[in-house]
Amino acid sequence: MCELRLSGRLPALLALSDEALLERLQHAAFGYFNAYANEINGLIADTSRPGSPCSIAVVGFALSCYPVAVRRGWLSREGAAARTAKTLDFFWQSANNDQADATGYQGFYYHFLDMHDGRRVWQCELSLIDTALLLAGMLTAACFFDGDGERERHIRARADALYRRVDWRWAQNAGETLAQGWKPECGFLHYGWEGYNEATILYVLGIGSPTFSLPAEIFAAWTFTYQWENLLGRDVLYSGPLFTHLFSHAWIDFRGIRDAFMREANSDYFENTKSAIAIQREYAARNPRGFAGYGRELWGITAGDGPGQEDMQANCRDRRFFGYMSRGVPYGPDDGTIAPWAMAATLPFDADAALCGTRRLLGAYPQVLSEERFASGFNPTLRTSAGEWLSAGCYGLDQGLLVMMIENQRSGLIWNLTRGCAAVRLGLRRAGFAGGWLRDVD
Amino acid sequence: MSIDRSIPTAEALAEESYLRRVHPSDWRNPVPKASYDLVILGGGPCGLAAAATAVGMGRSVALVERNRIGGNSLNVGSVPSKAIVRSGGAMAAVRDGAEYGLARIDDPVADFEAVMARMRGIRTRIAEYHSVERLQSCGIDVFFGAGRFVGKKTLLVDTQPLRFKKALIATGARPRPSDIPGLEQVGYLTSTTIFDLLRLPKRLAIIGGGPLGCEMAQALARMGAQVTILQNEPKFLPHEERDAAELLSRALSRDGVETRLNTTVVGARLQGGEKWVDTVSNGVKFSLAADQIMLSVGRVPNIEDLGLEAAAIDFGAAQGIHVDDYLRTSNANVYSAGDVCMQHKFTNVAQASAQIAVLNAFRLKRRRQSHLLIPWCTYCDPQVAHIGLHVRQARRRAIAVRSVTIMMQDVDRAITDGQDEGFVKIHVRRGSDEILGASIVAAQAGEMINELSVIMSAGIGMRQLAGILHTYPAQSDAIRLAAVAFMRG
Numbered sequence: 001m002c003e004l005r006l007s008g009r010l011p012a013l014l015a016l017s018d019e020a021l022l023e024r025l026q027h028a029a030f031g032y033f034n035a036y037a038n039e040i041n042g043l044i045a046d047t048s049r050p051g052s053p054c055s056i057a058v059v060g061f062a063l064s065c066y067p068v069a070v071r072r073g074w075l076s077r078e079g080a081a082a083r084t085a086k087t088l089d090f091f092w093q094s095a096n097n098d099q100a101d102a103t104g105y106q107g108f109y110y111h112f113l114d115m116h117d118g119r120r121v122w123q124c125e126l127s128l129i130d131t132a133l134l135l136a137g138m139l140t141a142a143c144f145f146d147g148d149g150e151r152e153r154h155i156r157a158r159a160d161a162l163y164r165r166v167d168w169r170w171a172q173n174a175g176e177t178l179a180q181g182w183k184p185e186c187g188f189l190h191y192g193w194e195g196y197n198e199a200t201i202l203y204v205l206g207i208g209s210p211t212f213s214l215p216a217e218i219f220a221a222w223t224f225t226y227q228w229e230n231l232l233g234r235d236v237l238y239s240g241p242l243f244t245h246l247f248s249h250a251w252i253d254f255r256g257i258r259d260a261f262m263r264e265a266n267s268d269y270f271e272n273t274k275s276a277i278a279i280q281r282e283y284a285a286r287n288p289r290g291f292a293g294y295g296r297e298l299w300g301i302t303a304g305d306g307p308g309q310e311d312m313q314a315n316c317r318d319r320r321f322f323g324y325m326s327r328g329v330p331y332g333p334d335d336g337t338i339a340p341w342a343m344a345a346t347l348p349f350d351a352d353a354a355l356c357g358t359r360r361l362l363g364a365y366p367q368v369l370s371e372e373r374f375a376s377g378f379n380p381t382l383r384t385s386a387g388e389w390l391s392a393g394c395y396g397l398d399q400g401l402l403v404m405m406i407e408n409q410r411s412g413l414i415w416n417l418t419r420g421c422a423a424v425r426l427g428l429r430r431a432g433f434a435g436g437w438l439r440d441v442d
Numbered sequence: 443m444s445i446d447r448s449i450p451t452a453e454a455l456a457e458e459s460y461l462r463r464v465h466p467s468d469w470r471n472p473v474p475k476a477s478y479d480l481v482i483l484g485g486g487p488c489g490l491a492a493a494a495t496a497v498g499m500g501r502s503v504a505l506v507e508r509n510r511i512g513g514n515s516l517n518v519g520s521v522p523s524k525a526i527v528r529s530g531g532a533m534a535a536v537r538d539g540a541e542y543g544l545a546r547i548d549d550p551v552a553d554f555e556a557v558m559a560r561m562r563g564i565r566t567r568i569a570e571y572h573s574v575e576r577l578q579s580c581g582i583d584v585f586f587g588a589g590r591f592v593g594k595k596t597l598l599v600d601t602q603p604l605r606f607k608k609a610l611i612a613t614g615a616r617p618r619p620s621d622i623p624g625l626e627q628v629g630y631l632t633s634t635t636i637f638d639l640l641r642l643p644k645r646l647a648i649i650g651g652g653p654l655g656c657e658m659a660q661a662l663a664r665m666g667a668q669v670t671i672l673q674n675e676p677k678f679l680p681h682e683e684r685d686a687a688e689l690l691s692r693a694l695s696r697d698g699v700e701t702r703l704n705t706t707v708v709g710a711r712l713q714g715g716e717k718w719v720d721t722v723s724n725g726v727k728f729s730l731a732a733d734q735i736m737l738s739v740g741r742v743p744n745i746e747d748l749g750l751e752a753a754a755i756d757f758g759a760a761q762g763i764h765v766d767d768y769l770r771t772s773n774a775n776v777y778s779a780g781d782v783c784m785q786h787k788f789t790n791v792a793q794a795s796a797q798i799a800v801l802n803a804f805r806l807k808r809r810r811q812s813h814l815l816i817p818w819c820t821y822c823d824p825q826v827a828h829i830g831l832h833v834r835q836a837r838r839r840a841i842a843v844r845s846v847t848i849m850m851q852d853v854d855r856a857i858t859d860g861q862d863e864g865f866v867k868i869h870v871r872r873g874s875d876e877i878l879g880a881s882i883v884a885a886q887a888g889e890m891i892n893e894l895s896v897i898m899s900a901g902i903g904m905r906q907l908a909g910i911l912h913t914y915p916a917q918s919d920a921i922r923l924a925a926v927a928f929m930r931g
Binding site: 240 | 639676684686689696704722724725833838845847849862872913927928
C-alpha cells in the first residue's frame with residue numbers, strides 16, 4: 001500500500017487497502033452504465049449531464065464492462081447477456097444508410113446518437129475510431145458470452161454480423177492512412193490525424209476484418225507518421241494526451257508483442273505507455289507553468305472537460321483556460337486541468353504511480369469524487385466562488401476505461417478475452433505484430 | 443501656425459530616396475555591349491546574387507528588371523513584413539509589460555501610420571545596399587524594362603536587343619491569384635499589396651495559413667485588428683511538424699487571432715456595403731464580414747511574356763522553369779534560379795541557387811541544387827524554424843530516426859527572458875550521431891536554426907556538439923542540451 005502523509009480531512013476511502021479501494025472505485029465507475037443507460041435499446045449517455053446524447057464509444061466500453069460486472073458479481077450473467085443482446089440488436093436493426101439522420105452508414109456509426117431513437121444528432125461525424133471502440137466492445141462481449149444457450153449464441157452471431165458488415169475499404173477512401181470520419185454533408189474529414197495515437201485498435205480491427213479488410217500496408221503507412229523522441233530525458237513513441245496511450249490497451253494486451261516499428265526501437269507499446277506515464281510525472285514535477293497541485297504524485301494531463309473561456313491573473317501570469325480539449329505533455333495544450341481518473345487508469349502499467357497519485361489526489365482534493373465516481377476534469381489553479389474548478393457530472397468514457405484498466409490489473413480479464421478474439425489476433429498479425437502471447441495462441 | 447506644403451516631409455524625401463535606389467524615375471538604359479557574358483532576367487535577391495558572383499569572376503553582366511531592384515524580398519516581402527512583425531512584437535511587449543514588472547498598460551494603441559512609415563524607412567535604408575547606383579559602380583549594366591527572349595542567345599529589353607553567352611532567368615514569383623468566386627469583384631489584398639495599407643483594418647480576414655499569412659495575422663492582431671485566418675487544411679504551416687504548428691496555433695489564439703481550420707472559402711460578396719467571405723467547414727456553412735480580405739495561398743512563378751519558346755526553354759505553369767540538378771534549362775546556355783524554378787521560394791534559397799547557377803554556367807564548378815541545406819523560418823512569435831529532413835521524409839527513405847527534444851521551458855535563459863514557449867528538436871539517424879534535420883520553435887528560432895545549419899554543413903555529430911561550449915545563459919544552449927540528452931541515451 002502506498003504510504004502518504006496527507007493533510008486535512010481524510011476520506012474514509014483512503015483508509016481502505018489498495019484492493020478494497022480499487023474495488024470501490026471500479027464498482028462506482030461501473031455504476032455509470034446502470035445510471036445512464038436506456039434500458040430499451042442499450043444506448044449509454046456520453047455524460048451524466050441532462051440531455052446528453054449517446055456516445056457510441058461509451059457503448060463500446062459498456063459492452064466490455066458487463067463481463068467485468070459479471071465476474072465481480074455486480075450483474076448476473078443472464079442480466080449482462082440480456083443488456084448486451086439488446087444493444088447489439090439495436091445496432092443491427094438501426095438505420096445504416098446514406099440518410100443524414102441514420103444511425104450509421106457502411107457499417108460504421110455516427111459518433112453521437114439520440115438516446116431514444118438512436119439517430120444521428122448534432123450533425124456529427126461518422127466516426128471511425130468511435131466505431132472501432134464500439135466494435136471492440138461487441139467482440140469482447142462475443143468472447144465472454146461463450147455459452148451454448150440461445151442468447152449467448154445470438155450475441156456471438158450478432159457481433160460477428162455487425163463486424164462483418166463494416167466496409168473498411170470504403171473508409172480508406174484510397175488514402176495511405178485512415179481519415180477520422182465522414183459526413184454526408186461533405187464526405188471524408190481530413191483532420192491530419194498524424195502520429196501515434198489511440199487508433200491502434202482501429203487499424204487492428206480494420207486489417208483483421210474477414211470481409212472488407214484494410215490492406216496490411218496501411219498500418220506501416222501510419223507508423224511512418226510516428227515520432228520516436230527523447231523527451232524530458234526519456235525515449236518514447238510520442239503522443240501528448242495520456243488517453244492515447246491507454247485506449248487501445250484497455251482491450252489489447254501489448255506486453256511482449258511487437259510490430260516492425262517497435263522491433264526497430266527495441267520496445268513495445270506496453271513499455272511505451274510506461275514511458276509516457278513517466279514523462280507525465282516528470283512534466284508535472286517540473287511544472288513549468290506553475291500550476292497548482294502538479295507534482296510527481298499528481299498528474300494526468302489528457303483529453304477531458306475544462307473550465308472554458310475563463311481568464312485569470314495569478315503570479316503575474318496570464319492564464320487561459322480551455323473547455324473540453326485534448327491536453328497533452330510536454331508540448332501542451334496545458335491549462336492546469338488534470339483528469340482525476342487518469343492516474344488510476346494507468347494501474348496496469350505503473351501500479352505504484354497510479355495508486356500513490358490517486359491517493360494523493362483524493363487526500364488533497366476529495367471533491368473530485370462524486371458518489372465515488374471521478375469527475376472528468378479538475379483545475380486547482382482556477383479558483384471560483386465554489387472552490388477549485390471542477391467539471392460537472394462525469395463522462396462515460398472515463399468510467400469505462402477505469403473499469404477495464406482496473407480489471408486488467410486485478411485479473412487480466414479483458415486482455416485474456418481479446419487474446420481469444422480471432423479478429424484481434426488476425427489484425428495484429430497482419431499488421432506485423434509477432435512474439436509474446438501471439439506466439440503462444442493458435 | 444501654417445504649414446509650408448512646398449517643403450517635402452521627411453517621409454516624402456525618404457520615399458523619393460527609396461525610388462531613386464530601386465528604380466529612378468529618370469532612368470535611361472545604357473547602350474548595350476555587343477555581347478554579355480551573362481544576362482540576368484530579374485533584379486531580385488537571386489538576380490543580384492548572380493550579378494555579384496559573375497562580376498566577381500570578371501564576367502560582363504547585364505541585369506534586366508521590369509519593376510524595382512530588390513524584387514519581392516526588399517520591396518514587398520521579407521523586409522517590409524519583418525519590419526511590421528517587429529512593430530507587432532513591440533506592441534506585445536508593452537501589453538505584457540506587467541509580467542516583467544512594468545506598470546500595467548491596459549490598452550496600448552498602435553499608430554499604424556507610424557508603423558508603416560517605419561517600414562518604409564527601413565526599406566529605403568536597406569535598398570541602399572542594392573541600389574542601382576551601387577550596381578553600376580560594380581560594372582553591372584542595369585536595364586529597366588520587360589525582357590523577353592527572341593532567340594537562343596538574344597533577348598530584347600523592350601526594343602533593345604541584348605546578346606549573351608549565358609543567361610539566367612531569375613524572375614521570381616508572385617502571389618497566387620484568386621480562383622474564389624466573387625473575390626476579384628470584392629477586392630482583396632495579397633502578400634504584395636498589404637504593404638500599401640494606409641489604415642489598420644478593423645476586421646481582417648486572411649485566406650491561407652501559410653507563413654506570411656500567419657506573420658501578418660499575429661502582427662496586425664497585436665496592433666488591434668480583429669483577424670480571422672481561414673485555412674483549408676487541418677493545421678497551420680502545412681510543411682512544419684504538427685507540434686510546431688499546434689504551438690503556433692495557440693500563440694496566435696492568445697494574441698486574439700481567430701482561426702478556422704479545415705475551412706474552405708467558397709465565395710466572396712459585397713452586401714450592405716460590407717465585404718463578406720462565405721466558407722464551408724465539414725459541411726457547415728459560415729459567413730464572415732471583413733473590412734479587408736487578404737489572400738495568402740502560395741506563390742506562382744513569373745514565366746509569362748518571357749519568350750521562353752523562342753529560346754527553346756521548357757516550363758510549366760506550376761513548376762515554373764524546368765531545370766536539372768545543375769539549374770540548367772533545356773537551353774544549354776540558359777540557367778534559372780530562385781523562386782521561378784525552385785520548390786522552396788525563400789530569399790536565402792534564391793541567393794544560394796543563383797551562385798550555383800553562375801558557377802555551373804561558367805563551368806568553374808559543378809554544383810547540385812539538391813545538395814543545398816536549406817534553413818527556413820516563419821517569423822511569428824514564437825518563431826518556427828526548420829532545417830534538413832522531417833521525420834516522415836526520413837522514414838520514407840527507410841532511415842530510422844531518433845528525435846531528441848529540449849523544451850524551452852527547461853532552458854535557463856528562456857526562463858529568465860520569459861520566452862520559454864517552444865522546443866529544439868534534433869532528428870538523428872538511429873544507431874549513429876548523424877544529424878538529419880532539426881525543428882526549432884522559440885522566440886529566436888530564426889537565429890538558432892543557423893547554428894544547426896553550420897553544424898550540419900560541417901558534418902558535426904551529436905557527440906561533438908555535446909562538447910561545444912555555448913555562452914551561459916543562452917537560449918541557443920538548448921541545442922547543446924539536446925546533444926547532451928542524446929549522449930545520455
